[in-house]
Amino acid sequence: MKHKYALKIQYLGTTFSGSQIQPAQRTIQSEIEHAINILTKENNKTVFSGRTDAGVHALSQIVHFDTEQEINKRKFVYSLNALLPDEISVKGFAKVDEFFHSQKSARYRWYRYIINNTSHKSILLRNISLHIPEKLNVQEMHSALSYLNGHHDFSSFKSSNTDNPATHCNILYSSCRNFSGIIYIDLIANRFLYNMVRTITGTLIEIGGCKYTAEHMADVLEAKNRKCAGPTADARGLTLMSVGYDERYNLKEIMNTEAINEQNVLCKAS
Amino acid sequence: MKHKYALKIQYLGTTFSGSQIQPAQRTIQSEIEHAINILTKENNKTVFSGRTDAGVHALSQIVHFDTEQEINKRKFVYSLNALLPDEISVKGFAKVDEFFHSQKSARYRWYRYIINNTSHKSILLRNISLHIPEKLNVQEMHSALSYLNGHHDFSSFKSSNTDNPATHCNILYSSCRNFSGIIYIDLIANRFLYNMVRTITGTLIEIGGCKYTAEHMADVLEAKNRKCAGPTADARGLTLMSVGYDERYNLKEIMNTEAINEQNVLCKAS
Incomplete structure (x- = not known):
């Protein structure tokens, strides 16, 4: 079985x-x-909720796999963490029904892009943020994001390096906030196109740096042309924060406190 | 001059x-x-507010030096950061009067020890925290710390690896708090003995793990004997948070809160 x-x-x-x-x-x-x-002595294949590019991080990426065995959760997670390199950690584990699919069952993804907008480099955030010492206008960046909320054709923010013809996404929540010089750009959507968050961020950085006003974002979206958007921001600043699923999958045990935080974000959005 | x-x-x-x-x-x-x-073309010597051991971090270490030259702050800090390795960052710079001494003028030091007390390792905090998966009793640890507040002879918490005869310190503030499984042990004192914070932490971990009750800390302090305290906790969890000086030194411009904010970003994320 x-x-x-x-x-x-x-x-x-x-x-x-x-x-x-x-x-x-x-x-x-x-x-x-x-x-x-190594642990199952099988040849298991895993399915990720979605791919992340070279250099991109994840705080809560969801992965599923099938096996012939009934697994002891505690022992399995402990052993996996011992086998995995320092840069990867298993933070939760749950048995799911046969209908669950980490990618197809996902209802939304939450990405965060972090910019260190202080004059000096940060040794703690150096791997997970982009350092931009020139002061950015965060209010203008936040306003620019509002043009992206809802269902749109995001062709302008899609890397040309992909041939997936589906270009519509639904952005459920977006925000750009400044916490003492650390800027968080948060985007929650049902799906994202290849390089979409990084291209939106690159466009936002141009707006924050006063090259354009917030309305420029609306023009870029409307153009449906990648050339109108800003450059693709460096991968290092991007983190997949979490992936959301229907309650019926009973993933509570792997959705802990982060999920509450996610919920807050979603509630504020609605 | x-x-x-x-x-x-x-x-x-x-x-x-x-x-x-x-x-x-x-x-x-x-x-x-x-x-x-390299920048001054002199042979400058620096003085640190205090030494930190191998593996210990600092968010705000204060260093002074003398030079024959009048230095342009902005350019100097920019150039220093370009020359320094990724793991060191200059976050502030101020001209001080001849009476200032980074070590002797310091009125207090604030150290924080971070324990990841969740079942799973954290990829974000792995270099700046100690991972203890077994649940610690943080309330008991916090109570134990209260016995250390004020002026005491801290011989019990002094590494034998030093011959400094002065063993009295004044602990101005202590706390042990739990933020979703990440434990912060904070200690602020006029001075610290060699390995003192790490030995206090080792003793706290024994108390948190129910080997002893909170009162054990009072007994250890009273004994004035290093053998009564717990083991020296791993250096990786320890960070010098900041050093305090008299207002008359006018160090405001290098005393901001950026660094602490960066650490919060990491801890909240993990």
Whole structure:
């Protein structure tokens, strides 16, 4: 009989060639599958909620896999963490029903881009933020984001490096906030196009730096042309914060306090 | 004419042999002096507010040096940061009067020890915290700390590896708090003995793990014997948060809260 399990994992993407398995590359997925296969002595394949690029981090990425075995949660998570490199941590584990699919069942993804907007580099945030010493206008950036809320064709923010023809997304929440010089750009959407958050961020940085006003974002969106948007912001500043699923999947045990925080964000948005 | 300047620096101690200069070792002080000397073309010596051990971090360490030159602050800090390795950042710079001394003028030091007390390792806090998966009793640890407040002979918490005969310190503030499984142990004192915070932490961990009750801390203090205290906790969890000086030194411009905010960003994220 097949059993299906979901893992919540956290990783610092700095030293990996992205999440997705690729021949001869050190990826998050290859490390995870390697560790799982040592423990199950099977040839398990994992499915991620979505891929993250080289250098991008995750605080709560959801991964599922099938196995012939009934797994002891506590022991399994402990052993996985012992086998995984320092930059990857398993933070939760749950048995799920056969209908659950980490990617297809996901209702939303929450990404955060962090900018260190102080004069000096930060040794603590150096791997997870982009340092921009020139003062950015955060209020203008926040206003610019409001044009993106809701259902739109996001072709302008899609890397040309992809041939997926679906270009519509629904942005459920967006904000740009400043906490003593550390800027958080938060975006929650049902789905994201390839490089979309980083391209939106690149456009926001141009607006924050007074190259354009907030309304420029509306023009870029309308143009449906990648050339109108700003540059793709560096991967290091981007983190997948969490992935949301229907309550019926009973993922509570891997959705702990972060989920409450997510809920707050969603509540504020509505 | 001599000019005196104070620097506020931040560092991740993980890959250094402590702060203090030593022959053939990579230390914070050797990196700082090397960078300053490139810029001033002099042979400047620096004085730190206090030494930190190998593996210990600082969010706001204060360093002073004398030079023959009048220094342009903005340009100097920018150049220093470009010369320093990624793990060290200059966060502030001020001209001070001839009476200022980073060590002797200091009125207090604030240290924080961070314990990740969740079941799983944290990729964000891995270099700046100690991971203890077994649940600690934080309330009992906080109570134990209260016995240390005020003027005492701290011989029990002094590494035997030192011959400084002065063993009295004044603890101005102490607390042990839990934020969603991340434990902060904060201690502010006029001075600290060698390894004192790490030995207090080792004793607290024994109390938090129910080996002893809170009153044990009073007995250990009373004994004036290092053998009565717990083991010296791992250096990686310890951070020098800040150093306090008299207002008359007018160090306001290097006394802000940025650094503490950065640490909060990491702790909240993990």
